[in-house]
Structure formats: structure tokens, C-alpha cells
Amino acid sequence: MSKIKKKELEKLQELIKQLNQVQSQIGSIEIQKHGLLHQSSDLQNGLKELQDELEETYGKVSINVQDGTYEEITEEDESDKED
Numbered sequence: 001m002s003k004i005k006k007k008e009l010e011k012l013q014e015l016i017k018q019l020n021q022v023q024s025q026i027g028s029i030e031i032q033k034h035g036l037l038h039q040s041s042d043l044q045n046g047l048k049e050l051q052d053e054l055e056e057t058y059g060k061v062s063i064n065v066q067d068g069t070y071e072e073i074t075e076e077d078e079s080d081k082e083d
């Protein structure tokens with residue numbers, strides 16, 4: 001059986017090793033991404049729940065998240081948004 005040169009084999013082995021490492025890192029990143037997507041979804045659900053609670057307490061309002069002040073949203077304001 002014939003063999004390739006030692007330097008060629010070493011280069012081939014090194015490239016395959018590096019490729020495997022990169023693929024492993026990609027897999028790790030995808031797992032992190034998956035977890036972050038779930039976390040984002042959970043946070044969005046929590047935000048929606050809080051918005052519903054605030055609307056039940058204060059009615060339809062626009063809340064300034066910096067200082068907590070709010071203004072009522074009139075029907076005219078809502079119709080402007082639909083256009």
C-alpha cells in the first residue's frame with residue numbers, strides 16, 4: 001500500500017483537526033443561541049403579562065419607562081397609529 005508524504009499527512013491532519021474545532025465551536029454557539037432565543041421569548045411573555053396588568057390597572061396609557069409617568073391614549077391617538 002502506498003502512503004502520502006509525512007508533511008502532507010501532518011498538514012491534512014492539522015486541517016481536519018482545525019475544522020473539527022471550528023465545527024464544535026459552531027455547535028456550542030448554536031446551543032447558546034437556542035438558549036438565548038428561549039430566554040428572549042420568556043422575557044417577551046413576561047413583558048406582555050405586565051403590560052396587560054398595567055392596562056387593567058391604568059387603562060390604555062403610554063408609559064415613560066425612564067420615570068414612570070404616563071399619559072392616557074385617546075381613541076384619536078390610536079386611529080392615527082392605524083394609518
